[in-house]
Amino acid sequence: MTRKSKAKPNGKKPVAEEKKVYLEPEYTKSRITDFGFKELVVLPREIDLNEWLASNTTTFFHHVNLQYSTISEFCTGEACQTMAVCNTQYYWYDERGKKVKCTAPQYVDFVMSSVQKLVTDEDVFPTKYGREFPSSFESLVKKICKYLFHVLAHIYSSHFKETLALELHGHLNTLYVHFILFAREFNLLDPKETAVMDDLTEVLCGSGGGGGRGGGDGAGGAAGAQNHVKER
Ligand SMILES: [Zn+2]
Numbered sequence: 001m002t003r004k005s006k007a008k009p010n011g012k013k014p015v016a017e018e019k020k021v022y023l024e025p026e027y028t029k030s031r032i033t034d035f036g037f038k039e040l041v042v043l044p045r046e047i048d049l050n051e052w053l054a055s056n057t058t059t060f061f062h063h064v065n066l067q068y069s070t071i072s073e074f075c076t077g078e079a080c081q082t083m084a085v086c087n088t089q090y091y092w093y094d095e096r097g098k099k100v101k102c103t104a105p106q107y108v109d110f111v112m113s114s115v116q117k118l119v120t121d122e123d124v125f126p127t128k129y130g131r132e133f134p135s136s137f138e139s140l141v142k143k144i145c146k147y148l149f150h151v152l153a154h155i156y157s158s159h160f161k162e163t164l165a166l167e168l169h170g171h172l173n174t175l176y177v178h179f180i181l182f183a184r185e186f187n188l189l190d191p192k193e194t195a196v197m198d199d200l201t202e203v204l205c206g207s208g209g210g211g212g213r214g215g216g217d218g219a220g221g222a223a224g225a226q227n228h229v230k231e232r
Helices: 049-071 104-119 137-165 169-185 191-205 218-231
Strands: 083-085 088-090
Touching (some): 049 137, 083 104, 137 169, 137 191, 169 191
16 A cells, blocks of 8 residues: 655654554543444435535534644644654645645644635535535535544644543544544545554444444434534
8 A cells, every 4th residue: 555645764763663552442442422423424315415515524624623722732843843644744735736844733724724714715615595515615625624634643643642641532533433434424535545544443433434333323313413514
């Protein structure tokens, strides 16, 4: 399997293969709810697909932003000189497609401000009755999901210890499972993109779209899903 943005040898010491604390069973078991996310992410029959993608994407953006904010004081330009996830390094590309070298907090700042701009743009995420979604909507949602994934993956790979100390790993795992199952349901993330976290995804979500609990909580899932729409 190839990773497209592997850290290049640049004279720096190679990052030692650190033990992935977030894979330890005592932590991967931690959740804030037993909810069956597999049922929750499915498009409810009476709801428009784009509306569903829009409201969920907006909600994930707010939750990822909040989760990052809990460790942001530790994610400094010195501690995280690059936007690294395990041995993969991400670069930001500006509006003209120019590669920008930046620290992790700068990268996250670029992500949050560009996503904020998109989800509050009435031409991209229309909220008023009768306004249409643009033809580029799905590709923009995919782009947002890719960025949010990078932020979540960075929290796991670089700030899991701090998350543990704050006892917020249950929140992080729950958000991750919900987000990954949602993205999987609507093919919003490129498997090549998420390969860097496959070991965690496998443990938390199962490989073939598992992760949900069979039967029994379908009704609760649907009610929760409708609440999500009202949140917008
Ligand atoms: Zn960081």
